[in-house]
Amino acid sequence: MTVLLDPPAWPAHQRLWSHLVSDTSLHELRVFARAAGIPDRGFDLDHYDVPAERYDDLVAAGAVPVDGRTLARRLATSGLRVPGHERRRAARAVLLDRWATLWGDVEGAAEVGADLVDRWREPHRVYHSRLHLADVLDRLDDLVADGAPGSRWHAAVALWFHDAVHDGATPADEEASATLVEVLLTPLLAVAPGGAPTSEDVAGAARLVRLTAGHDPAPDDTTGALVSDADLAVLGSAPDRYRRYVAQVRAEYGHVPDDAFRAGRAAVVDHLLALADGPGLYRTAAGRRRWAEAARANLRAEAAALTEERP
Incomplete structure (x- = not known):
């Protein structure tokens, strides 16, 4: 896991703030933040906003200090960034x-x-x-x-x-x-x-x-x-958007241990694949045209990855 922290240079609410991000895992970012006492309300879609007085504590806890430009670049290339238009x-x-x-x-x-x-x-x-x-x-x-x-x-x-x-x-x-x-x-x-x-x-x-x-x-x-x-349209997203969706789901269920999450997520993916191979994941002709092929590919790739992750 790599958690990154930029300098407290962002003014808001009469304070300066840093950004805390991960360039590998939203789940691990949330685990780190909660262990460090950063409240969930500090999470803003792909990063935490943290006040300047927490900067030294977070570095001591393992966050890697980087400049703002490096942090933005690493977040963008991770596939976890939520772009401005969204x-x-x-x-x-x-x-x-x-x-x-x-x-x-x-x-x-x-x-x-x-x-x-x-x-x-x-x-x-x-x-x-x-x-x-x-x-x-x-x-x-x-x-x-x-x-x-x-x-x-x-x-x-x-x-x-x-x-x-x-x-x-x-x-x-x-x-x-x-x-x-x-x-x-x-x-x-x-x-x-x-x-x-x-x-x-x-x-x-x-x-x-x-x-x-x-x-x-x-x-x-x-x-x-x-x-x-x-x-269900998100299932038919482009592969990078689908990977961000999977990362977001894992972070949302961050309180669930890895083995239990994999088992539960595998059951969900199996159910969705059964719909895709049976009555159809999408029930409108427009939905099938737009998303069905990509959804089957995404779900099969995730199912394979979950199998590989099992001990």
Whole structure:
């Protein structure tokens, strides 16, 4: 493991800050940070922001001091860096604007959106973060632009909620997220009677959230297919983006020992490969065209790597 630390030269909140990164493993970075007493809230997608007074302590703990240019270069070449364009589309204000387009002037909707964005920004998240939310919404737009059938509005609302509760337990997280749909959207029924949402909308969104526990919509469930495909689109990413996704997942489950994580992750990959070789990982024609071939290659490569890592 190599953990790098640049000089405290970045001003914010009336202090100077350093960046703490790894050029090999987000998981090992999180383990190092937690052992050093750096709180999870200091993590910013691909690095930790740490105050100047911790610089000497972190070097003593094993962080390698480097200049800012070297740190940026090493992070970029590691494949773990989150580029600026991804950060911008996942910014709080941008996400809130996207939520607002679904609701118009429905009273109380803005407060629900703010609650959801704050949930997606919780500090323990690494993969299931605001980046994932922005990504699935973008992939939904891709599917709709390609002519995939189904209700974009209902799919978008479900995607906003689908990992709003995330403690790392399936299907408990999906069930809790579906319950959150009912908790947060039901009050809007009273202020927009006859408008959006209806009671059917709320129940439908909760159903779609539950569907993401297994990603197995019925053949005639076109909106469920939109939700499932958008959520799984990352599997069909370019190989470097897929490797970053795998690294983010491992870091998010950093509390799980290596052997247990490998076993659990192998079960997930086997399930996804079974979908790919059976009814299909992607249930829309657009999703299959866009991501199916790359997803099979990525999953098979990961399955092989997990086998090699087993003792």
